[in-house]
Amino acid sequence: MFTVVSRISPAKDISLIEVFAPRIASAMLPGQFVTVKPTAGSRSVSLPVMKINHQAGTIGLLVQAVDEATALMVNNPEIFIFDRLTGPLGRPSLLADCNDRELVNSKLLFVAGGLGVASALMQIEWLNNIGVKTDVLLTAPTKASLLFREQFEKNCRNVYLATDDGSVGFHGSVTQMLGLLPTDQVKGYDLITTFGPLKMMKQVADFALNHGFPATAGFVELLSATGLNGFRLDVGGESMDVALEGPEFDARQVDFQHAISRSSISVSSAKDTAETVKLRGIPGIGLGEPVSKQA
Structure with a gap:
């Protein structure tokens, strides 16, 4: 059993829950995630880890109430012990394979929206702790x-804001915002990593594909927001499990249009849980590496 240390609500039906889990905190790498079973009778939920406190032995989980299990975590303060917490799960970000010097010399851009800020902030804080400004x-x-705008401003070199209604930052889409950045700056990025809503990630993937540089997309938030514990991807004709072989993939190869058409998948439609979100293969284009791997 795992004790809830704190629970704050940055927005309606969303909570940042700090859980005492020292083993997981010590083993967690950027890009990985956990599953939580809040009570013995509830389902397990895949969740992104937003922050790690190694000294306190805690991890911070960003949760949105989308079904009974997640609502228990977000809206029921009487639940202060989770029945089960499993992790780290999934493959770490490819950035975790690089040594500190390589990372310091790289130029990285993150694009995040919705619950995707959790995965983005986790990786950005990890990079900042080793001297990498993103x-x-x-x-x-x-x-x-x-x-979590303030946390990003604390850890990043540049923070660009875009809102649909123009209430802060740029008034427009991600693609339009990226298009306003200086050409030399955009071409200088070694990697773009995106987390969040499918439509937003599709815009980033299309932008990366059109400009010919690497981009990755993470899908933990999709698992969490749709109430699904997992789904399979068809990558170059090979079926891949997101939880085991992801959760990050080459954004340029994801068939986001097909994924968006399946976005109506929910826990209320059991037959859809086995559906496959497919990836398109792009001949001659591989993921590549933003920086060389450590020997």
Whole structure:
């Protein structure tokens, strides 16, 4: 059993829950995630880890109430012990394979929206702790729904904001915002990593594909927001499990249009849980590496 240390609500139906889990905290690498079973009778939920406190032995989980299990975590203060917490799960970000000097010399951009800010902030803080300053583009419908802006400003070199209603930052889409950045700056990025809503990640993937540089997309928030514990991807004709072989993939190869068409998947439609979100293979284009791997 795992004790809830604190629970704060940055927005309606969303909570940042700090849980005492020293083993997981010590083993967690950027890009990985956990599953939580809040009570013995509830389902397990895949969740992104937003922060780690190694000294206190805690991890911070960003949870949105989308079904009974997640609502228990977000809205029921009487639940202060989780029945089960499993992790770390999934493959770490490819950045974890690089040594500190390589990372310090790289130029990285993160694009995040919605619950995707959790995975983005986890990786950005990890990079900041080893001396790597990154850029981030945060997108949200309104200023009020822009989560954890101060934490990003503390850890990033440049923070770009875009809102659908123009209440703060740029008034427009991610693609439009990226298009306003200086050409030399955009071409200088070694890697763009994106987390968040499918439509937003599709814009980033299309932008990366059109400009010919590497980009990765993470899908932990999709698992969490749709109430699914996992789904399979068809990558170059090979079926891949997101939880085991992801959760990050080459954004340029994801068939986001097909994924968006399946976005109506929910726990209320059991037959859809086995559906496959497919990836498109792009001949001659591989993921590549933003920086060389450590020997």
